[in-house]
Amino acid sequence: MAPSVLIDQAVDSSVPVAAKSLNNKIIKASHPNPSLQVTADHKLKSVDAPVYAPGRGEVLVHIKATGICGSDIHFWKTGRIGSLVFEGDCIIGHEASGIVLQCGEGVNHLKAGDRVAVEPGVPCEECFLCDEGRYNLCEDVHFAGVYPYAGTIQRYKVHPAKWLHKLPDNVSFAEGALLEPLSVVMHGVKTAGLSLGRGVVVCGAGPIGLIALAAARASGAHPIVITDLEPSRLAFAKDFVPSCITYQVDLTKDAQGNAQAIRALFGDSEYVAPDTVLECTGVESSVCTATYTARRGGTVMVIGVGKAIMNNLPFMHISLAEIDLRFINRYRDTWPPAIACLSGGILDLKKLVSHVFPLEKADDALHLCADTRNESIKVLVVDEQEASL
Incomplete structure (x- = not known):
């Protein structure tokens, strides 16, 4: 994938350049964009992040729910998982669902108001592994919440439309966030x-x-x-x-x-x-x-x-x-059957959600999840705001 280029020069230096959307400008939203970053020196930092307009093939999503994963805790505490290293500050989170706010040029299967689940890994689609359909093994994958690619613990996130999946009416945002695990x-x-x-x-x-x-x-x-x-x-x-x-x-x-x-x-x-x-x-x-x-x-x-x-x-x-x-390494071709499992009642995972925190208190969610004495199962960060542009 090509490196990111910003049209708007009012760049927020707290967000890694590579985490920004392709050829996009910063836009003014009706609400701030609170986010949670893990820093290179193993701290949590709440940041009002910029909001980017979706480019061609992209969608701007209002993230409604994000699950806390053990990898988020690991990146915070140690700064790395194997060869994945946090070399700078980065918004974390990758188990997410939300509402489409705006579609970029060329997006035809989604529209504003659609409820979607986020498949966080965006492969290059050019290597031999992607050609073989084994895109989960792509070495140039841009994975949300893994430095330097901004994650989903924020209100507004741009994501390629191809890697967003419509949620049926009987699958909640909380369940949508559980589709990743x-x-x-x-x-x-x-x-x-x-x-x-x-x-x-x-x-x-x-x-x-x-x-x-x-x-x-x-x-x-x-x-x-x-x-x-x-x-x-x-x-x-x-x-x-x-x-x-x-x-x-x-x-x-x-x-x-x-x-x-x-x-x-x-x-x-x-x-x-x-x-x-x-x-x-x-x-x-x-x-x-x-x-x-x-x-x-x-x-x-x-x-x-x-x-x-x-x-x-x-x-x-x-x-x-x-x-x-x-x-295994993550997953491939799993979102449609996973959605079918939840929508069709084959699996009911709602009991797994043990704690829910508002977006503005996402750091509290991480701290609770990191302490085993709290006996949490799945901790969610949710945004109840009716956000718009």
Whole structure:
């Protein structure tokens, strides 16, 4: 994608140049544009950001709801996830939905007033991966909320129309914001290939793990065990999907010990041992446990995001048991089926929203989410303003 060029020279230096819309000028809106940035020195900063007019193929969206993701917390606290580094200040947020305010030239499938969900990754559409339809692996993706591309914790955001998806009337803005983590899970579940009546283990009862639990149940997998360290999260999981079996990870046991205890929940036979493990934490010890938990020839799908290097994976066990250790990077082609799942009642994720904050108090949302003592599940930042241009 071409570098951004501003027509209006009244540039707000607090917003990275690359985060601005292509060939766009700053416009005057009827309301301010409060936003939340993560700074290069690991602080949160509330900023009244500029508003840009949509260019060709783009749409100006009033963001109504954004979910807080663990990656937002990680960028704030550490400044990086693997090779993704915050080298300057950047508006964060990528799990979002909103209302179309204005369409740029050439946009025909959307109009002002449409309710939309934001697919945050904008690929280059020119590389071989994009040509193959594997756009989630594009190395030149512009991903909202990852430096230097401005995210969705702001009132007004310009986004390419191609990566906006209409919401049906029976899907709320809050549910629209949940489509992004649901997309992560759907890509993982599809890649793992769950089967009717075959056992599944879900490692981690955070938002991704809980969505994976619901998706596994909807897929027909059975029985389903979900694991976590926190009893309160396991209690929530049992209430969320009553048919699941819960297992509290025992820190006095090693990976093999916990795996043995988990497998015992499926019965004594190797045949009934779990065929698939959906690892939703990214924690190295949990990934190791997952590899010992899956049956021989089974699949471990790592959906969670972990540290850059893992040194202690049990290579010979994975090799001798022919464990299919698989990974995903975000998602592709998931928004329409994810919307269908929510609209059609296949999944009901509304219970996951535990806390809601107004846009002006987005920093409080981050602080609450970062403290595990608050026992939050999914925290939303919402804007109740009837914003217009």
